[in-house]
Amino acid sequence: MLELLSPAGSMEAVRAAVQNGADAIYMGYGDFNARRNAKNFTREEFAQAVEYCHVRGCKVYLTLNTLLTDRELPQAVPCAADASALGVDAVLVQDLGVLRMVRQVAPDLPVHASTQMTVHNLDGVRQMADLGMTRAVLSRELSRDAIAHICAHSPIEIEVFAHGALCMCYSGQCFLSSLIGGRSGNRGLCAQPCRLRYGWNGKADSNPLSLKDMSLAGHLRELRKMGVSCVKLEGRMKRPEYVAIVTGIYAAAIREDREPTAQEMTALADAFSRQGFTQGYYEDKTGPDMFGVREERKERESEREKKLFEQARLSYEDGERSRVPVTFFAEVRRGQPARVAVKDEAGHIAAVEGPAAEEARTRALDQAAVEKQLGRTGGTPYRCTAVKTKLDEGLSMSAAALNALRRSALEELTAQRKVPPQRRTGEFRTGVRYEQRREPPVLTCSVTRAQQASDDLLALCPALVYVPLEELAAHPELADRCPAEVRLGVTLPRVAWDRERDRMMDQMKEVYDLGVRDALIGNLGMIAPARALGFTLRGDYGLEVYNSQTYKELRHLGFASVTASFELKFPQIRDLSKALDTELIVYGRLPLMMMENCILRNRTGGRCERACEGPDNLLTDRKGAQFPVIRAYGCRNELLNSKTLFLADKAADYRRLGLWGARLHFTTEDPATCVLAARRYLGQSSWSPREYTRGLYYRDVE
Known part of the structure; x- marks a missing residue:
C-alpha cells in the first residue's frame, strides 16, 4: 500500500x-x-x-x-x-x-x-x-x-x-x-516572490509565475x-x-x-x-x-x-482514533494467576498477570465475556482484531479485573513501542584543511549561444570556455576556431528527463569526438552520462557547493573542480577548505529560476515559432525591474536577474579568495559586449555595464 x-x-x-x-x-x-x-x-x-x-x-x-x-x-x-x-x-x-x-x-x-x-x-x-x-x-x-x-x-x-x-x-x-x-529558498526562508504580480510589455498586470x-x-x-x-x-x-x-x-x-x-x-x-x-x-x-x-x-x-x-x-x-491492530491472548486457569498478553504487528508482546479466577457461584466466565472486555480498546491508539483465549470451565472473574489486565497490557505495549532502535553514534570530523591557492585565478567564460564565443573573445585566451551541449553539437566548427591555448568545455543541462537521454548522449558523443573533454555539471544526475564517456567532471552552481564537506564529497565523486555558490559572501568563500579547484561567477546575469512550464509559449498562446528569440522576452515586476527569460535545454525556460553582476573593479577582493577560476557568465549579451566585458576583467579597458549589482557577495543571505 x-x-x-x-x-x-x-x-x-x-x-x-x-x-x-x-x-x-x-x-x-x-x-x-x-x-x-x-x-x-x-x-x-x-x-x-x-x-x-x-x-x-x-x-x-x-x-x-x-x-x-x-x-x-x-x-x-x-x-x-x-x-x-x-x-x-x-x-x-x-x-x-x-x-x-x-x-x-x-x-x-x-x-x-x-x-x-x-x-x-x-x-x-x-x-x-x-x-x-x-x-x-x-x-x-x-x-x-x-x-x-x-x-x-x-x-x-x-x-x-x-x-x-x-x-x-x-x-x-x-x-x-x-x-x-x-x-534564500535553499536556506528555508523563501519569501515566495513568484506569487507576486509580473507581466510583459513593461506592465506587472498578471501572475505568470503563480x-x-x-x-x-x-x-x-x-x-x-x-x-x-x-x-x-x-x-x-x-x-x-x-x-x-x-x-x-x-x-x-x-x-x-x-x-x-x-x-x-x-x-x-x-x-x-x-x-x-x-x-x-x-x-x-x-x-x-x-x-x-x-x-x-x-x-x-x-x-x-x-x-x-x-x-x-x-x-x-476529540479523543483517539484507534489505528494500531493488536491481538490479545488470555489464559484463565484454575489455581493460577490470570494472564493477558497483547501483540502488535511489529512483533512487540506485552504480558501481564492478575489475581487467580475464583470458582463460579452463579454464572461462569465464558469466552465471549473475555473477548468482550479485552476488545474494549476505545480511547486508546489500539484496535483489537482478535482475542485468543484458554479458559477452564466453572471459573469466575469480574469485568473490572479483566479491564485492569487489558489496561496494564496496553500500557506495557505502549512503553515498548516508545523505545527507540539501538543505533551507532559517531563523531563529526571536518577532516584535513586544504591550503588556499595564492596565485590569481584564471579567467573562464560560459556562453549561452555559440556566437558569443567569437574569434575576438577566443583571442583573449580565457583558460576555459563552456558552451551549452545543444549549441556545441550544432556548431562543431567552434572546436576548429578555438586556439590551442583555450580549452573548450561543454555545459550539460541542469534538467534532462529520461526521454531526452538518448538524444543527449548522442550530442555528448558528438562533442567528445570534437576533442572536448571538460563537462560542466549542474545536477548530480549528469555524473553518470559524463563519466561513461570519459569527460572531466567540473561542478557548476547547480550543485550548491556551500561548505567544505560538500567539496570532499564531490572530490570523492571524481570532480576536478567546482563552482562555489553565489549565495555565499566573500569571507565565507575565502574560509572554505577547498579540496578542489574552485570557480566563482564574477560577471553576468545570475540565474533565478529553471522552469518546466514555458512562460514564453504561454505568453504567445501556445505558439513556439521563434518565441524564445524575441528581444522583448522581459518579465516586469511591480517596481519596473525587467527580468530576461531565455530558452534552456529541452524547451524549458530560465529566468535571469534584472541586473548584471559586475565585479571587475573588485578584482582585488575576489583574487584573495583562493580561487582557481573567475568565470564570466554570458547570457543575453551580444558578441561585442562579451569581448568588452572580458577585456575589462583582463585589465585592458574601463568598460562597465549601465546597470549592475554586486550580487550577494557583500550582503547577508538569510
Whole structure:
C-alpha cells in the first residue's frame, strides 16, 4: 500500500495528521530545514512528537534539507544525533555536506534525498542510491510516464508529491527570493516572490509565475501500481485543520483503493486552493491552465469553509482514533494467576498477570465475556482484531479485573513501542584543511549561444570556455576556431528527463569526438552520462557547493573542480577548505529560476515559432525591474536577474579568495559586449555595464 506522508509544522498538526490516517509525517527540528518559518520544535517537543507517532504506528521523517555553512554544520550535529537517538525513521537532506555529516554522527539513520536535490531522472536516482540514500523525492514537474520509468528501474524507494503548492522553479534551483530579497529558498526562508504580480510589455498586470496547487488525489491507484512507495502532502506552513482535512481524504482513498468523491474534492478545494487544482505536470500538459492565485472567499464559501475546519478540529481534539491492530491472548486457569498478553504487528508482546479466577457461584466466565472486555480498546491508539483465549470451565472473574489486565497490557505495549532502535553514534570530523591557492585565478567564460564565443573573445585566451551541449553539437566548427591555448568545455543541462537521454548522449558523443573533454555539471544526475564517456567532471552552481564537506564529497565523486555558490559572501568563500579547484561567477546575469512550464509559449498562446528569440522576452515586476527569460535545454525556460553582476573593479577582493577560476557568465549579451566585458576583467579597458549589482557577495543571505 502507498505510504501517506503528511506535513507537521506544529504539535497540533502532528496530532491532526496521525489521527486522520497518516502513515508518516515530516517535521523540522532546529533551524536547519526548508520551512524555517514554521513553528519548529524544541527537543522535548520533538521527543514527544516522535513517541506520539511511534505509539500510533506512524513514522517520523526529519527535514534537514537546507544548505549549511561551515559554521552551521557543527550546530546541526546535535540535531542529527538527537533525531537518530530518539528513533526518527529517516532524515531528508539537500546538502551533500550535511549528508556527509549525518553518515558520520548517525551512520544507521536512513537518509532520503529531498526534492531540493532536483532528482528528476533515473541517473539521478541511481546516484542517490550510490550515495547511500534509501529514498529519493522526485521533482514535482515529472509526468506519469517519467515517474513510471524511474520506478520500474529504481534501486531505492521513490516518493512523489501528490498535493499542495507547486513552485514555478525546479526545487533546489531557485535563487529568486535570495537575489531580490536576501531570503534564500535553499536556506528555508523563501519569501515566495513568484506569487507576486509580473507581466510583459513593461506592465506587472498578471501572475505568470503563480501555479495552482497540484492534486493527484484521482491518480493514487495508478501511482501505487507503477511502484511509487510514498505520496507526500505539502503544507508545513498551513494550519492543523488543513492537515487534518487533506490527510483524511487521501488516507480514506488509499485505504479503500478508490478515487475521492466529488464532495471530498470540494472539501480539498475549500481547505486551500488557487483557483482550483492542476494535474498539468503529471499529465504532461503544461500551459496557461496550470496557473492561478489565492482568491478572496465569497461569504457562502467562507461559511462552508468555517464548518469544514470546525469538523476537522474535532477529528484530532476529540479523543483517539484507534489505528494500531493488536491481538490479545488470555489464559484463565484454575489455581493460577490470570494472564493477558497483547501483540502488535511489529512483533512487540506485552504480558501481564492478575489475581487467580475464583470458582463460579452463579454464572461462569465464558469466552465471549473475555473477548468482550479485552476488545474494549476505545480511547486508546489500539484496535483489537482478535482475542485468543484458554479458559477452564466453572471459573469466575469480574469485568473490572479483566479491564485492569487489558489496561496494564496496553500500557506495557505502549512503553515498548516508545523505545527507540539501538543505533551507532559517531563523531563529526571536518577532516584535513586544504591550503588556499595564492596565485590569481584564471579567467573562464560560459556562453549561452555559440556566437558569443567569437574569434575576438577566443583571442583573449580565457583558460576555459563552456558552451551549452545543444549549441556545441550544432556548431562543431567552434572546436576548429578555438586556439590551442583555450580549452573548450561543454555545459550539460541542469534538467534532462529520461526521454531526452538518448538524444543527449548522442550530442555528448558528438562533442567528445570534437576533442572536448571538460563537462560542466549542474545536477548530480549528469555524473553518470559524463563519466561513461570519459569527460572531466567540473561542478557548476547547480550543485550548491556551500561548505567544505560538500567539496570532499564531490572530490570523492571524481570532480576536478567546482563552482562555489553565489549565495555565499566573500569571507565565507575565502574560509572554505577547498579540496578542489574552485570557480566563482564574477560577471553576468545570475540565474533565478529553471522552469518546466514555458512562460514564453504561454505568453504567445501556445505558439513556439521563434518565441524564445524575441528581444522583448522581459518579465516586469511591480517596481519596473525587467527580468530576461531565455530558452534552456529541452524547451524549458530560465529566468535571469534584472541586473548584471559586475565585479571587475573588485578584482582585488575576489583574487584573495583562493580561487582557481573567475568565470564570466554570458547570457543575453551580444558578441561585442562579451569581448568588452572580458577585456575589462583582463585589465585592458574601463568598460562597465549601465546597470549592475554586486550580487550577494557583500550582503547577508538569510
